[in-house]
Amino acid sequence: MTNxxxxxxxxxxxxxxxxxxxxxxxxxREDARPTTRExxxxxxxKKLVEGPELLSARKGDLVIIRATADExxxxxxxxxxxxxxxxxxxxxxxxxxxxxxxxxxxxxxxxKTEIAALEVMP
Amino acid sequence: xxxxxxxxxAAWMLPAQTLAHAFGSQYTLPLPVSFYAxxxxxxxLISVLFLSFLGSRDARAPSKTLSFSxxxxxxxxxxxxGFFLFVLLLGVSAGxxxxxxxYGNLLPVLFWIGLVLAxxxxxxxxxxxxxxxNPFRTIVSLFTPEKTDSTWRYGxxxxxIGYILLIVLELFLTNISAVxxxxxEILILYTLMLAAGSFVYGRATWFRFADLFSLFFRxxxxxxxxxxxxxxxxxxxxxxxxxxxxxxxxxLSTFVIFGLAATAYDGFRxxxxxxxxxxxxxxxxxxxAFHVMIFFLFSFGFFALFAAAQYSMKKIVRGTRPLSWxxxxxxxxxxxxxxxxHFAHYFPLxxxxxxxxxxxxxxxxxxxxxxLGTAHLDTAVLLSAEIVWYVQLATIVLGHIFAAYVAHLxxxxxxxxxxxxxxxxxxxxxxxxxxxxxxLWILGQPFxxx
Numbered sequence: 005m006t007n008x009x010x011x012x013x014x015x016x017x018x019x020x021x022x023x024x025x026x027x028x029x030x031x032x033r034e035d036a037r038p039t040t041r042e043x044x045x046x047x048x049x050k051k052l053v054e055g056p057e058l059l060s061a062r063k064g065d066l067v068i069i070r071a072t073a074d075e076x077x078x079x080x081x082x083x084x085x086x087x088x089x090x091x092x093x094x095x096x097x098x099x100x101x102x103x104x105x106x107x108x109x110x111x112x113x114x115x116k117t118e119i120a121a122l123e124v125m126p
Numbered sequence: 127x128x129x130x131x132x133x134x135x136a137a138w139m140l141p142a143q144t145l146a147h148a149f150g151s152q153y154t155l156p157l158p159v160s161f162y163a164x165x166x167x168x169x170x171l172i173s174v175l176f177l178s179f180l181g182s183r184d185a186r187a188p189s190k191t192l193s194f195s196x197x198x199x200x201x202x203x204x205x206x207x208g209f210f211l212f213v214l215l216l217g218v219s220a221g222x223x224x225x226x227x228x229y230g231n232l233l234p235v236l237f238w239i240g241l242v243l244a245x246x247x248x249x250x251x252x253x254x255x256x257x258x259x260n261p262f263r264t265i266v267s268l269f270t271p272e273k274t275d276s277t278w279r280y281g282x283x284x285x286x287i288g289y290i291l292l293i294v295l296e297l298f299l300t301n302i303s304a305v306x307x308x309x310x311e312i313l314i315l316y317t318l319m320l321a322a323g324s325f326v327y328g329r330a331t332w333f334r335f336a337d338l339f340s341l342f343f344r345x346x347x348x349x350x351x352x353x354x355x356x357x358x359x360x361x362x363x364x365x366x367x368x369x370x371x372x373x374x375x376x377x378l379s380t381f382v383i384f385g386l387a388a389t390a391y392d393g394f395r396x397x398x399x400x401x402x403x404x405x406x407x408x409x410x411x412x413x414x415a416f417h418v419m420i421f422f423l424f425s426f427g428f429f430a431l432f433a434a435a436q437y438s439m440k441k442i443v444r445g446t447r448p449l450s451w452x453x454x455x456x457x458x459x460x461x462x463x464x465x466x467x468h469f470a471h472y473f474p475l476x477x478x479x480x481x482x483x484x485x486x487x488x489x490x491x492x493x494x495x496x497x498l499g500t501a502h503l504d505t506a507v508l509l510s511a512e513i514v515w516y517v518q519l520a521t522i523v524l525g526h527i528f529a530a531y532v533a534h535l536x537x538x539x540x541x542x543x544x545x546x547x548x549x550x551x552x553x554x555x556x557x558x559x560x561x562x563x564x565x566l567w568i569l570g571q572p573f574x575x576x
Binding site for chain 1: 153511519573575
């Protein structure tokens with residue numbers, strides 16, 4: 005078998021593989037429609053004491069994060085670069101449209117403490 | 127001066143962090159199962175295809191050259207050297223005199239993104255760029271001789287030690303690795319080390335064997351179809367050139383394997399699985415000690431696997447050469463996997479964090495300047511997770527194909543019988559499939575929270 009034919013065959017195999025991945029991922033997302041995802045976080049002593057460490061959403065979802073803390077802080081969502089001030093005992097809300105996919109850390113900005121992560125899937 | 131010394135001492139005394147990365151934020155998602163399973167299968171199928179049918183014993187490596195006119199080559203070389211020297215001096219100055227914050231100062235971006243990521247990837251495209259433009263060499267050439275020490279007998283040990291120290295700085299000393307003043311001091315000390323060694327052993331020898339950046343970028347440039355020099359640009363077959371390259375230094379094999387292991391470790395250390403292991407080990411081992419132990423396990427483990435594969439190869443062909451010959455001869459076949467691992471893991475960082483440099487060049491000393499009109503540019507870049515996944519999959523699979531092809535060429539060149547050449551590759555091919563699948567599996571691991 006000539007080297008050129010082998011190279012073509014290798015290329016076809018790679019394209020078939022990537023095609024398989026593309027279509028299998030696309031079909032698994034067919035029924036996913038935008039929805040509203042709501043998460044409640046409670047912070048005490050600079051730690052997450054209630055609520056999920058991992059917030060999951062899909063692209064296009066409306067994400068609502070409600071947070072309370074026992075001291076003044078700033079809740080910062082990296083990547084989207086959105087923030088909300090936290091006052092002791094007062095619930096604050098962060099709303100965003102999950103337009104960008106990826107994994108975005110949620111941090112208490114003053115104390116530089118990462119408390120959770122938002123994962124937006126395609 | 128006193129403030130700088132006190133600042134440095136205070137920074138070094140801060141406790142090391144094990145989970146944070148040196149610099150930059152990656153917003154990538156774990157690779158889905160379908161991606162890494164497909165990648166592993168593709169790697170295996172293509173390896174079988176190559177083993178069964180591919181073959182050419184032609185040891186020639188033709189190339190076509192587009193020659194520069196003498197003045198063009200000279201001025202291009204001068205321009206590149208001048209530009210890179212300017213960027214180095216600007217970065218070091220910014221590190222010393224600019225704002226001492228990780229994301230507010232130009233130097234951390236230039237060092238961790240520009241030098242450690244962008245230059246090797248540019249070298250893959252245009253080859254030998256660093257050889258022409260190395261700013262450290264430009265400085266050192268002012269007062270050291272361009273001689274070669276023919277009695278040099280340490281191989282690439284100094285570069286290997288430098289590489290280990292760089293990885294330790296990146297992964298274990300994260301409290302200081304992005305401090306601008308510390309980075310400036312490191313670059314100054316590095317330049318002095320290069321000057322001192324060049325003075326003793328000659329610039330040609332010292333930069334070849336002791337400058338870890340020259341070595342790493344030279345390895346990256348071997349993947350390029352272009353070879354850049356003052357005389358012109360040559361078009362070549364990178365696979366053929368890699369297959370023809372030989373080394374007499376086991377330290378080079380160690381350097382390549384260490385690079386693979388360090389990149390794999392860097393990916394694995396951020397996973398939820400690693401966090402679970404560290405938690406379980408806590409009654410017995412301090413988290414930092416545990417991470418260091420896993421780091422060494424990766425390093426020695428990867429080398430042991432390579433040695434085992436080459437030992438099997440030697441047994442299959444009933445070779446009379448020492449094991450070290452088999453390790454050295456096939457070292458260059460692992461270079462594509464090393465760079466594929468590296469690119470797949472770090473390219474999102476190059477794009478999302480590298481963009482920060484654009485506004486910083488307009489105001490390198492944080493004085494409110496706007497020299498290039500980009501100081502207020504919003505450079506927030508978020509890559510689509512899907513694009514990242516496809517690039518990672520394609521990179522690692524293509525890296526495997528390239529590596530398998532190079533190993534195949536080397537076998538055909540070295541082993542007289544075609545049957546021996548094919549059989550000899552089975553252990554190394556299996557190892558390459560393992561490296562490929564393992565690299566993809568690491569990319570697919572769920573992340574731990576820091």
